[in-house]
Amino acid sequence: MINPSSNSGMRDANVTIRRILKVNHAGEFGAIRIYGAQILMARRLFPDIVPALEEMREDEIDHCRLFRGAMPARSARPCRVMAFWSLGGFVLGLLTALGGRNMIWICTEAVESTVHRHLQDQLAFLAKRDPELHTLIASIQEQELAHLRKAEDSQKRRGLGHALLLPVIGALTDLMIWLSTWGDSSWMRAEMVRAGKGL
Numbered sequence: 001m002i003n004p005s006s007n008s009g010m011r012d013a014n015v016t017i018r019r020i021l022k023v024n025h026a027g028e029f030g031a032i033r034i035y036g037a038q039i040l041m042a043r044r045l046f047p048d049i050v051p052a053l054e055e056m057r058e059d060e061i062d063h064c065r066l067f068r069g070a071m072p073a074r075s076a077r078p079c080r081v082m083a084f085w086s087l088g089g090f091v092l093g094l095l096t097a098l099g100g101r102n103m104i105w106i107c108t109e110a111v112e113s114t115v116h117r118h119l120q121d122q123l124a125f126l127a128k129r130d131p132e133l134h135t136l137i138a139s140i141q142e143q144e145l146a147h148l149r150k151a152e153d154s155q156k157r158r159g160l161g162h163a164l165l166l167p168v169i170g171a172l173t174d175l176m177i178w179l180s181t182w183g184d185s186s187w188m189r190a191e192m193v194r195a196g197k198g199l
Helices: 013-045 047-070 082-098 101-126 131-154 160-180 184-196
Strands: none
Touching: 013 047, 013 082, 013 101, 013 131, 013 160, 047 101, 047 131, 082 101, 082 160, 101 131, 101 160
């Protein structure tokens, strides 16, 4: 939907804000499912890392709740393909946990790196358009970055598995975001980058 009052060709900012909320809420739900599957396996295989995974999962549950709570005031609704996020997150969490504790941390690093990139774009877009949501996302980003640092610090080695899996899992995360917005994440990112540069 093009904003008819805009001469720049950019879409209505309110539409973009609703899509931001939709994809962030879905992404947090997917992260909950990833951690849930990893915790399920780690309890049997790597019980020493379960407390860290549970703490990160609690953060994601809180983030999901916060994004859901921000929706009504902005006429946003949850993603229509939440089942996709649920299944995809659970399968990714299960497979990475079966691959070993290092694989769990590689997964966390890949997902959080991708999320950080998307949040940076969102913050640039929202700074003057929705200060309240900007503040919310900035606070969430701090916790996501803490998850990223934890994942990086917990890896005992960075060999071929890291080199191969990091871009693959990152690409899968981008694909899930793209699918959940019906492809709109592409123009959203371009629009947010332009907005961040003041264009």
